[in-house]
Amino acid sequence: MxxxxxxxxxxxxxxxxxxxxxxxxxxxxxxxxxxxxxxxxxxxxxxxETRVETPDQDRITARRIDIVDENGVIRMTLAGQTPAPIIDGIQYKRAFNVSGLILYDEKGSERGGFGTADVDGGMAVLALDHPAMDAIGWRVSPDGAVSFSINQAPPLIREPALGDRLVPGVETATRIRLDVAADGTPAIALADKADRPRLRLTVTPEGYGAIEFLNAAGEVIHTLAPEAERP
Structure with a gap:
């Protein structure tokens, strides 16, 4: 970057x-x-300044470290239990604890981070955010599956009942997904504006490269796999 x-x-x-x-x-x-x-x-x-001649401490032990800007706004937090997400001045509950690094913009809103999530089996996560929801995200799941997604930016909606603050989690489409399933099957999927996968690049169980075209119901209606079609 x-x-x-x-x-x-x-x-x-x-x-x-x-x-x-x-x-x-x-x-x-x-x-x-x-x-x-x-x-x-x-x-x-x-x-x-590119180096420190003598460290202040050989080791620092802390539950949380905050980095602030010249205005005192927290711009980065490193913690064993990261704070719940702050969006446009309101803090919301996190679904599960994440240990790692959180990034904030100049207004103190969460804009991304990476760490490990306390779910059964453990999960590694990384995300960069639109103003009110994830923009891109990586996930390494306990079963070995790995995924990367790119979300279309949702409309910015302000709610009078929230003091005219941004509404988090507005529904939007994941337009691109890159996955390696737990069994090793790779896939790249492109979705339409309604969040329906319409095109998928994959490798068949036989090892053939394939392009699959899907309808709105998610059914494969045509497959291009030239190598598989050879006599």
Missing amino acids: RFAIAVPAAAVASCLAFASNALAQSGDAPPRRPSVAALEQVIATRTP
Whole structure:
């Protein structure tokens, strides 16, 4: 992941010009690059802190550690029992305890995290969030199944009964799912706006690559498996 830096307008314009001109360059021409003057405008320091000579402690034992910004807002929490999710100023119950790291935005709303969930057998989880629900998520289940999902952003709905705060968990579609089942079967599924899988890439039990087309009822109506069709 790349993090944005503050770039002066002149430097942005210069970089855009570089990108535009790059399309017209031949393969032998050197790549266009920002000027030293443009770089000087975005340098914060030439001597950044990159190491600590002597640790304050060899070991820190704590149930919870909070990292705050200059305004005192908690932006990161590392805990054996992470706090329940906060969405637009309201804290909601978590379905099960998660031990790990939680990330918050500048308003204190949860925007992602990773850790282990206290479910039977244990589960490893990682998520990055839309303002009021998961955007992408990884899950390693106790039975060995592994899944990755990408959710369409739901509409942002505010509820007067909640003080005009955002409503969490608004229904939306999981548009892409990547799975490796407990038995090792891989699959990539694409869903429509109604959260119905319509296309699936998989490998059959015989080892053939296949593309499956599904109808709205979830039934496979056509399969492309060229290798399986060979005599």
